[in-house]
Amino acid sequence: MSTYVLVHGAWHGSWCWKRVRKALQAQGHDVFTPTLTGIGERSHLLTPQVNLETHILDVVNLIRWEELSNIVLCGHSYGGAVISGVADHVPDRIGALVYLDAFVLEDGQSLHDLLPPEQRNAQLEGVKLHGEGWKVPPIPAAMFNVNAKDAAWMDRQCTMQPLATFQQPLRLTGKIDAVKNVTFILATGYKDSPFPPSCERAKAKGWKTLSIPCGHDVMLDKPEELTSALLTIR
DSSP: OOEEEEEOOTTOOGGGGHHHHHHHHHTTOEEEOOOOTTSGGGGGGOOTTOOHHHHHHHHHHHHHHTTOOSEEEEEETTHHHHHHHHHHHOGGGEEEEEEESOOOOOTTOOHHHHSOHHHHHHHHHHHHHHSTTTEEOOOOGGGGTOOHHHHHHHHHHOOOEETHHHHSOOOOOSGGGGOOOEEEEEEOSSTTOSOHHHHHHHHHTTOEEEEESSOSOHHHHOHHHHHHHHHTOO
């Protein structure tokens, strides 16, 4: 039996992992899918002060208080920044890292440092027009090429993301390097993806890389394939 901690990306929540969570649990594994502060069912906690470090500590504290060890820690999209910070805080608790179509940040980088300028500027314009200067509106499912069956559901479920989570630099001490089992999974089925450079960074680091032909929300588009991939990572 393995223990999985699955971290959602921006604007999402625990809800996006339902299918994968149930599939892993059906095979006897422990699965935790925390919702990060200020998002999803925790959107009532959204404030301008919620930043990347807040979300890192959400997951670190889950691991500590649930007394988890040898976990498979998976982060989707923005969640890649979160799991890097978590792994640097508690490397001794982590057996493997999985970056699921996710940003791979180095020390001192923020998510907006890796986002293509046109995408970053579009987000900042959305913050100005619809986010009171500090909230980033969700990206529509159509832009992520989410399957037609789930697109409207995803658009209903997504909530605002605090801008500080995209702009606060990630601070790494190097402890993350103690985690040797690392995999990057690239979704190859949507246009203008910002993640191929992170995949190339993963290859340069010597990590294992996989690809799944679907839109960005792999857990919605290809839950069976994703479950199978996660089961090979122990």
